[in-house]
Amino acid sequence: MIRTENVTKYFNRNKPDELVAVRDVSFEINKGDFAVFKGPSGSGKTTLLSLIGCMSRPTSGRVIVGDRDVSRLPERFMTEVRRNTFGFIFQQFNLIRGVTVCDNVMLPLFPTDIKPSELRKRTENTLDNLNMLRRKDFLVQKLSGGEQQRTAIARALINNPDIILADEPTAHLDTHLSEEFLSMMKKLQEQEKTIIIATHDPLVYEKEYVNLVIEMRDGMVRQITRKG
């Protein structure tokens, strides 16, 4: 499903502040995996997520999603892959302040040809599944942390993606909400979706249903553990 081949990512190439965030990384994630990038701060987890999610291009090496090499795609196609394949849950949620829950969730589908009525119906269904329907007309900044995250999840699911990427999803949540989040991800995995989470929270990577742990250190893969 996803394969990286000798992926290296430089920042500020050929400048005094040049930095290698990810170096010579190769691994494979299968459809339906519940994968975790684990490692200390600065080890390159976020960079790796953004490379897989077509948000940036590797300096060298290849990233293959499905059967497509996305590392050299023109911008338009990268956007297309991003929109059709991935759902992102960002560390800071990245919701747009001043906009209602409903509209935040709709955002990814605005620049598509979907009918406004259809879009609304789909959004309400998604919110309903996450038990967020009664908050749909709230401005996002008025929500609690847990509700903001569920809004972010709804937005990640609205385009019905095959792969869900989450960056430090439990960093701002207490244990109870973290558990709730993980069980939602578990449910999605049961619906044949691939889950990839970057985290250094043991609560996450010690879960028994996490079947793939890719351990990073200083931009390199230190260890890959596959269960079952």
Added chain:
Amino acid sequence: MSINRHFNILDYTLQSLLRRKFKNIGIIIVFTFVIFITGSVLLLSYSFKKEAMLMLKNSPELIIQKTMAGRHELIPVGISSEIMKIPGVSKVEPRYWGYYYDSLIKANYTILASGESLSANNRLLKGRLPGINENNTAAIGRGVSEARFLNTDSSISMQTAGGRPMDFWITGIFEADSELLTSDLIVISRADFMKLFGIPEQMATDLAVTVSNETETVVIAKKILSQFPDTRPILRSEIIRTYDAVFGWRSGLILTLFSGALIAFIILAWDKATGLSAEEKQEIGILKAIGWETSDVLEMKFWEGLVISLTSFLIGIILAYIHIFFFGASIFAPALKGWSVIYPNFKLAPYIDFYQISILMSLTIVPYIASTIIPSWKASITEPDIVMRG
């Protein structure tokens, strides 16, 4: 068809505008104000020009005045027959007009003896013109009527050159069509005119010369001048050219260019001051990260620029129209007052030069849209992964 897509983006844009209410209302106010001022000047100068042209269209090809030491003097009607002898001249008509100072309202009236040239403009009247030989009657302009609170079937009193009072029964009032020209006008009979100004028989204010072939006007004017060296021929084409230079398209264009530059400057200054806020950059990053293309972001910014600039433009132009044609350019009144006390109340006929308006439109809306799109374009071509790091 991808119409839903544009509709969806527009929908989101309108919400974004509401979200940044105060900033956007601020921009709209400044923008509207600039359009209002420029639009007012354009509408005013164009209407003036139109009215002046209207007046000139009805004026004769050639006017002969008599000068004495460079000053305008009365002209003896007797020389008409001499002028008639010049080949190409088809008609010579004496005209009787003058300014009368009314100390009551401290303003000048233009007094005109009724004659053929005036009756051609009959449509301008409510009531009727005094007949050519109907004494002690007058038709007055609306400015006079309003300044002196006079209506038809009342009378206005003036003082003759000999110091005696003279009353005129008002038979008609000039209506709006060409207020600039008729606002301060009083039309009376010729006999009354002579009496009021104490003009000797056989004298006139000037002579209107009609020429059978318009292209010969200059030649005829030269002939008249050589035959009567103490006269001054005035060509209509000369007057038109003067008016053109004052109110002409060039001034309009310069003004428009100037205002376009002004708006561009204001926007630039504004943009330099505010820039794309961190929040806006973040928003663009988020939109890109969740699947918007660069072109979608730019389309949103295009709608944003269009909505703001078009709204401001329309409000500004409508306000300018109301200002000029319903309130008689009251904001510019102090500047116009030098002309006559009677004018501040005048209402111009609404003439609009759509060419000028569309230039103003393109010189303001296009730069504004560009100035909204360009900074966003810079933000939207960068890789969206910056949002991964907040």
